[in-house]
Amino acid sequence: MNVDYNETIPNNVNLADDRRLLRALERWQPAYLKWWEDMGPADSRNHEIYLRTAISVETDGWANFGHVRMPEYRWGIFLTPPDPDRKINFGMHKGEAAWQAVPGEYRSELRRLIVTQGDTEPASVEQQRRLGRTCPSLYDLRNLYQVNVEEGRHLWAMVYLLHAYFGRDGREEADMMLERHAGDPDRPRILQAFNEQTDDWLSFFMFTYFQDRDGKYQLASLAESGFDPLSRTCRFMLTEEAHHMFVGETGLARIVQRSCELMREHDTEDLRAVGGIDLAIIQRFMNFHFSICLDLFGQEKSTNAANYFTMGLKGRFQETRIDDDHQLDGMVYRVPVLDGGRIGTQEIAAVTASNERLRDEYTKDSQRGVDRFNKIIRDHGIDFELTLPHAAFNRSIGAFAGIHATPAGQVIDDAEWARRQGEWLPTPADHDYVNSLMVPVTEPGRMAGWIAPPRRGIHGQPLDYDYVRFH
Numbered sequence: 001m002n003v004d005y006n007e008t009i010p011n012n013v014n015l016a017d018d019r020r021l022l023r024a025l026e027r028w029q030p031a032y033l034k035w036w037e038d039m040g041p042a043d044s045r046n047h048e049i050y051l052r053t054a055i056s057v058e059t060d061g062w063a064n065f066g067h068v069r070m071p072e073y074r075w076g077i078f079l080t081p082p083d084p085d086r087k088i089n090f091g092m093h094k095g096e097a098a099w100q101a102v103p104g105e106y107r108s109e110l111r112r113l114i115v116t117q118g119d120t121e122p123a124s125v126e127q128q129r130r131l132g133r134t135c136p137s138l139y140d141l142r143n144l145y146q147v148n149v150e151e152g153r154h155l156w157a158m159v160y161l162l163h164a165y166f167g168r169d170g171r172e173e174a175d176m177m178l179e180r181h182a183g184d185p186d187r188p189r190i191l192q193a194f195n196e197q198t199d200d201w202l203s204f205f206m207f208t209y210f211q212d213r214d215g216k217y218q219l220a221s222l223a224e225s226g227f228d229p230l231s232r233t234c235r236f237m238l239t240e241e242a243h244h245m246f247v248g249e250t251g252l253a254r255i256v257q258r259s260c261e262l263m264r265e266h267d268t269e270d271l272r273a274v275g276g277i278d279l280a281i282i283q284r285f286m287n288f289h290f291s292i293c294l295d296l297f298g299q300e301k302s303t304n305a306a307n308y309f310t311m312g313l314k315g316r317f318q319e320t321r322i323d324d325d326h327q328l329d330g331m332v333y334r335v336p337v338l339d340g341g342r343i344g345t346q347e348i349a350a351v352t353a354s355n356e357r358l359r360d361e362y363t364k365d366s367q368r369g370v371d372r373f374n375k376i377i378r379d380h381g382i383d384f385e386l387t388l389p390h391a392a393f394n395r396s397i398g399a400f401a402g403i404h405a406t407p408a409g410q411v412i413d414d415a416e417w418a419r420r421q422g423e424w425l426p427t428p429a430d431h432d433y434v435n436s437l438m439v440p441v442t443e444p445g446r447m448a449g450w451i452a453p454p455r456r457g458i459h460g461q462p463l464d465y466d467y468v469r470f471h
């Protein structure tokens with residue numbers, strides 16, 4: 001089904017046939033546009049950007065590429081096409097037909113999941129809003145804006161569900177999405193990682209590598225939901241998420257590549273004098289971003305998560321590909337625990353360990369890219385390995401929230417943490433230095449000195465293409 005861009009809100013959900021819903025969303029739209037203007041990408045108003053826009057939700061050819069003036073970008077509502085035979089595939093309702101309306105008894109849980117998911121989307125746009133001023137290239141600037149407009153669209157996806165299925169309190173929640181702000185001391189975003197600053201491009205690539213990957217895992221679990229509209233909207237969001245992680249992974253790989261080149265060229269590990277980013281700084285940023293993202297999965301042992309699963313609202317990653325009863329009867333899962341100040345493990349009922357299981361899959365997936373970064377380092381003959389910190393490092397949620405541990409997973413006391421955390425987390429000096437590198441490069445084809453060029457351009461365009469035109 002193709003999308004009609006002549007409508008005020010492009011969609012594939014027959015909005016035109018539901019006047020009430022259309023009017024409600026048309027009332028929300030100006031507030032959204034004002035939010036985008038105030039809190040979205042700074043100074044982007046007059047930019048023409050080579051963006052992809054969804055024109056159809058079919059697997060091939062959903063995207064159209066072309067220059068779009070930022071204020072003319074059209075956010076739409078797209079769900080993957082329905083499967084009329086779809087069933088609930090796990091939990092106590094397994095085998096029943098998927099819900100097309102909100103099951104009354106699960107209304108508040110479902111709303112909470114949708115609100116938590118929705119809140120992260122505009123949060124990320126807010127966190128990234130100043131990055132356009134210091135882009136390392138036009139290619140990167142374009143990718144930033146592409147990610148931003150799609151996160152804006154992800155907000156639309158959740159707001160659509162709130163408006164279409166949750167009545168008055170859904171509309172109120174939709175309004176609140178534009179009232180909480182990343183890092184606002186009075187009205188912060190719901191999850192802490194979405195209140196952190198993302199003011200430099202090393203942080204941006206860490207964010208899109210680690211935090212958008214949390215998005216992938218959470219969306220994939222919600223895509224299994226028995227509430228069919230949520231499942232269908234998450235499926236389409238996942239196709240966009242792949243690009244965000246591509247931006248993160250290739251961005252980090254290009255920085256690692258450039259750092260290695262500079263190390264070889266100047267025969268030094270200290271790249272400050274030559275305008276590169278030390279591998280040690282990259283490691284500290286990685287420690288920070290990975291650890292705050294582990295918090296996003298919640299407690300290791302969670303009755304909330306157990307309820308979401310049993311109720312059929314949030315499944316496991318690739319639920320239908322798992323070979324078991326999908327009800328977790330009598331099954332156990334091993335989770336980390338703190339035992340008299342020492343890190344141990346414990347078997348608990350698998351259904352209460354869903355958060356931990358998802359976090360484990362996420363960790364494995366995160367490691368894959370790190371292995372590729374390490375291959376770049378090895379290929380330069382450099383003896384250094386980037387590593388993901390231990391799950392106990394720098395945590396604020398879960399079993400390790402109350403303790404300090406090294407990236408290797410050794411428990412340490414407060415004094416040692418205070419003395420040594422600068423070895424492991426970005427220091428003020430790291431931030432100052434990285435910020436000092438953030439000077440805009442906007443000549444087509446040119447790259448900032450701390451990052452290697454990408455292997456290829458976007459959608460078959462050359463590297464020196466004018467991905468963003470300034471007016």
Ligand code: BYC
Nearest residue numbers: 116117120124191211212215218295296298299302304305
């Ligand atoms: N921060 O039972 P638990 C994305 C609270 S990223 C603050 O473990 P549960 C994106 C929790 O609320 C994906 N509070 O919690 C990426 C609970 O409170 P109550 C975002 C936290 O319910 C980049 C208590 O602690 N999507 O899309 O299993 C760019 C007990 O915890 C946190 C989702 O997160 C925390 N980190 O929560 C743009 C999916 N963790 O009940 C976008 C939707 C826990 O005691 N959300 N608490 O008052 C969920 O599935 C779940 O709510 C959570 C885990 C995964 C967040």
Ligand code: FE
Nearest residue numbers: 121151154215
């Ligand atoms: Fe998103």
Ligand code: FE
Nearest residue numbers: 212215241244
């Ligand atoms: Fe994303």
